[in-house]
Structures are given as structure tokens and as C-alpha cells.
Amino acid sequence: MKKIRILLVEDNRILREGIATMLSREPDIRVVAVSDGHDGTLTRVRLLRPHVVLLDLGLRSQNGMRLVSALTRNFSDTRVIGMGLIPSQMDIIESVEAGASGFILKDASVKDFLWTIRSVARGAKVLPPALAGSLFSHVIEHALKRGKGSLTGAVRMTKREREIIALIAEGLSNKEIALRLDVATYTVKSHVHNIMEKLALHSRLQIALFTRSEGRHDGP
Numbered sequence: 439m440k441k442i443r444i445l446l447v448e449d450n451r452i453l454r455e456g457i458a459t460m461l462s463r464e465p466d467i468r469v470v471a472v473s474d475g476h477d478g479t480l481t482r483v484r485l486l487r488p489h490v491v492l493l494d495l496g497l498r499s500q501n502g503m504r505l506v507s508a509l510t511r512n513f514s515d516t517r518v519i520g521m522g523l524i525p526s527q528m529d530i531i532e533s534v535e536a537g538a539s540g541f542i543l544k545d546a547s548v549k550d551f552l553w554t555i556r557s558v559a560r561g562a563k564v565l566p567p568a569l570a571g572s573l574f575s576h577v578i579e580h581a582l583k584r585g586k587g588s589l590t591g592a593v594r595m596t597k598r599e600r601e602i603i604a605l606i607a608e609g610l611s612n613k614e615i616a617l618r619l620d621v622a623t624y625t626v627k628s629h630v631h632n633i634m635e636k637l638a639l640h641s642r643l644q645i646a647l648f649t650r651s652e653g654r655h656d657g658p
Contacts, residue, residue, distance in 0.1 A: 441468040442559045445488040447505075448521070449474045449497050453544065457492070460548060467555065475499045483513050489559050492542070495520045495533060503536045510537030517558050530565070540564035595633070602629045 444461060446469060448454040454472055461467050470486045473479060475497040483491065491509055495502035502520070509518050519540040520533040530541050540558045542551055554564045595603070598619075605615045612630065616623040 441466055442490060442555065443486070443488040444469045444490050444492060444555070445479075445482060445486060446472045446492045447475050447479055447497070448472070448492070448494040449476075449499065450494070453494075460551075461555075464552065467552075475505075479505060480508060480512065483509060483516055487513075488516055490555060491516055491518045492555070493518055493520055493538075495522050495529065503532050506533060506536035506538050517561075519554060519558055519564075599629055599633050602626060603633060606630070 444467060446454060446458055446461075448457065451474070454474065458469050458472050461469050470488055471482055473482065475494065476499045479491075493502060493506060493509075495506070497505070506518050506520060509516060517539040518537065519542055520530075520538045521542050521544055522529055523544045533541055540554050540563060542554050546554070557564050601619065602615055605618060610618065612626045613623050616626045619626070
């Protein structure tokens with residue numbers, strides 16, 4: 439039986455040892471190395487050629503998203519699964535944009551944890567089961583299929599909605615946006631509601647943060 443070779447990068451010692459012990463009990467999985475993220479992750483991947491890197495995206499020693507990007511850019515045969523305890527939607531968006539093939543919640547069941555690893559090793563793209571069926575999941579799944587790149591194209595926005603998103607990012611209130619666009623305030627509120635539903639966001643602040651993140655990704 440060909441085993442799935444795993445490199446585990448987690449800076450919490452208890453979690454690191456617990457996950458490694460859990461995985462070592464599986465007949466089709468082999469943990470080739472564990473790391474706290476402080477040293478040479480790229481070098482280890484180059485030497486050990488794991489099929490999957492389980493990566494804590496909240497590493498204190500370095501930027502987890504940059505590490506995901508470096509891994510997927512330099513090692514096309516190695517898939518990366520991000521791990522987080524209480525991720526925001528933006529965390530998952532950024533991990534997908536960086537090239538991760540999946541995301542595991544640290545409080546996931548053992549069954550879901552193992553299923554995600556095996557699915558990603560086979561080439562699938564996996565989101566946490568808790569997000570399954572949500573509009574947000576469809577947006578991310580579309581981005582996963584396309585690979586790296588802006589997520590804006592994954593959601594169909596009207597010209598007016600894009601104008602309002604840009605003005606929200608500038609910090610304007612609904613009333614100020616209404617004056618700028620020469621429309622009624624309730625019309626702006628309706629557009630904002632539609633935007634939040636399409637992006638599965640929950641506040642104007644999240645829209646602004648989403649827009650700024652998209653701007654970083656769309657730059658030269």
C-alpha cells in the first residue's frame with residue numbers, strides 16, 4: 439500500500455504531538471516529519487517530498503499565507519492543507535488565494551480530519567464540512583477550481599454593486615453613498631444587502647476588508 443506522506447507544521451506542541459500520534463495510527467498515512475515552523479519548512483519539503491503539508495496558518499514565527507504560497511509555487515507535487523481554530527471567511531479566502539488545496543478546522547472530528555487529508559492527497563479540493571452548501575462555499579469552490587487569482591470574478595456583480603463596494607471601501611456611509619450616486623438611501627441599503635449575500639459577508643467592515651484584500655491580489 440502506497441502511504442500518504444505527511445509533513446506537519448504546527449507550533450503548539452500539544453496539538454503537534456496529538457495530531458502526529460493520531461495520524462501515525464492510520465495504515466495508509468506516514469508522518470515523515472513534524473515542525474514547529476521555526477526552521478526550514480521549504481528545505482524539509484525539498485528533501486522529504488511529502489504528498490501533503492498540514493500547515494497551521496496561525497504560526498507565530500512566520501506568515502502562514504506566505505508559506506502556503508511559497509510551497510505551492512515551488513513544489514507542484516505537494517498539496518497544502520491549512521489548519522485553523524476559529525478561521526474567519528477572510529482567512530479561508532486568503533488560504534485559497536495562496537494556493538491551499540484544503541482547510542481543516544482544528545476542532546474537526548477525527549473522521550473529517552482524515553477524510554480531508556485523503557481527499558486532498560487524491561487531488562480533491564476540500565472545505566470544512568461546516569461550510570458545505572453555503573453561498574460562501576460556492577464562491578470558494580469556484581476559486582479553487584480556477585486556481586490562484588482574484589475571487590471577484592467568482593461572483594456576478596452589477597455595475598452599481600461594484601460602485602457601492604468601492605465607496606464602502608473608501609469609508610462612506612449609506613447616506614453619503616446615496617448622495618454621491620444620486621439615489622435614495624434605501625436603494626443603497628438594498629444593494630449593500632445584496633452584496634453581503636453574494637459574498638456571504640456579514641458587515642460593511644467585512645466588505646471593505648474583502649475589497650482591500652482583492653486589491654492586494656489584483657496588483658502587478
